[in-house]
Amino acid sequence: MTSDVGLRERKKRATRAALSQAAWSLMVERGIDAVTAETVAATVDVSPRTFRNYFSSREEAILDGIVQRASSLVEALRARPADEPVWDSLAHVLPEAITNVLGDRDDIAVLARVSAANPALLAQQLTVFAHVERLIAEVIAERTGADVERDLAPHLLAAVPGALMRAVVTFWADGDTDASLPDLVRASITQLRDGLPLGRAAPAT
Amino acid sequence: MTSDVGLRERKKRATRAALSQAAWSLMVERGIDAVTAETVAATVDVSPRTFRNYFSSREEAILDGIVQRASSLVEALRARPADEPVWDSLAHVLPEAITNVLGDRDDIAVLARVSAANPALLAQQLTVFAHVERLIAEVIAERTGADVERDLAPHLLAAVPGALMRAVVTFWADGDTDASLPDLVRASITQLRDGLPLGRAAPAT
DNA sequence: CGCGAAACTTGCTTTTCCGGCAAAGTTTCC
DNA sequence: GGAAACTTTGCCGGAAAAGCAAGTTTCGCG
Secondary structure (H helix, E strand, O other): OOOOOOHHHHHHHHHHHHHHHHHHHHHHHHOHHHOOHHHHHHHHOOOHHHHHHHOOOHHHHHHHHHHHHHHHHHHHHHOOOOOOOHHHHHHHHHHHHHHHHHOOHHHHHHHHHHHHOOHHHHHHHHHHHHHHHHHHHHHHHHHHOOOOOOOOHHHHHHHHHHHHHHHHHHHHHHOOOOOOHHHHHHHHHHHHHOOOOOOOOOOOO | OOOOOOHHHHHHHHHHHHHHHHHHHHHHHHOHHHOOHHHHHHHHOOOHHHHHHHOOOHHHHHHHHHHHHHHHHHHHHHOOOOOOOHHHHHHHHHHHHHHHHHOOHHHHHHHHHHHHOOHHHHHHHHHHHHHHHHHHHHHHHHHHOOOOOOOOHHHHHHHHHHHHHHHHHHHHHHOOOOOOHHHHHHHHHHHHHOOOOOOOOOOOO
């Protein structure tokens, strides 16, 4: 899997991973202002210029880990049996996958807190989620025989995981609920599948 | 409505509107690279520094018109009878309102084209949509008796208009479909209300 | 093996952007 | 009328973005 790529490619990936890892840690430990090309590069022992070759902003570096992990979510979705209804695939994959992508509760809490005070990070976060949503829409389109360039349906369906990711980052991090994240996601999917039968008081908690 | 605010406030709003209007026009006519603090300010006859007092980036200025118009969408939603089911309110308001917020087909096409080539504008666009989505979630929460800070449901519901806005900007602009935008939105809402009964081939077009 | 091509890293440099600060001009309010 | 509050503006410094070319590493092929 990894061995069929040459040394050059492996080094690149290692550097990229190390940089984004360092960026994340720096943010957690010293705040986002401490995340500069200089400090991150110093941590990984490359030049600041190299950091800029990999990432065009500190925000991109910080969230690159999520982007990488998200691709495994997409793979998991693609790996479901081709004849399984889309909702079932989502119900199977998302509860665990979302946790994997976003990290544990502490990570999500950090991300939520910092994003709330930092428009640039929030914007980058939304960009990342939109990117993931797009990938999911493509998978759904493949499976339903829709055309991802022309049909709305796969995108509407893909908006569900997207909304879940955003909601999770925004709310669940507060810790006001004691339900486990996978359970929360499962409950939401069920609700949505049944056409969001929400009357006057049917909160998702 | 507008007369109970003083001269100072009116001037501020006028300047803000003029700046964002100028920024949009400049983008349409000369491309996004022509939109700088200098050029926009010159068009409106204020100093570049003043431009920066109002907007922290050119992207913010360009999209400020959408933000302003979006608040009328939210008002329209809030104005629906309190006992009307949420889906019905959305079905009533969104088809026309989305068109109002985003502008005519040419505007949407421009936005789509430029955003596709410009990560910063795309990010700002997503930020704007997320903001609108949040407002919609608040209205829905009010009406369903949910707690916008703790319940997922209003946010999941609000994700529908959000996804529609994004999808519209992304696809409808291409002009590959000849359905009217309001009809398209109506059809999508109906589908979603009925629980997205999409089997293997039920594209939204 | 070993050599030339291609790719990556790095420092340097220029340009642009962002925002703090304080002086000058407006609006508000009493 | 005049002080207080707010907005506009120019100046400025620090940070970031990106082009360029020299030096180094990896790759592919004979």
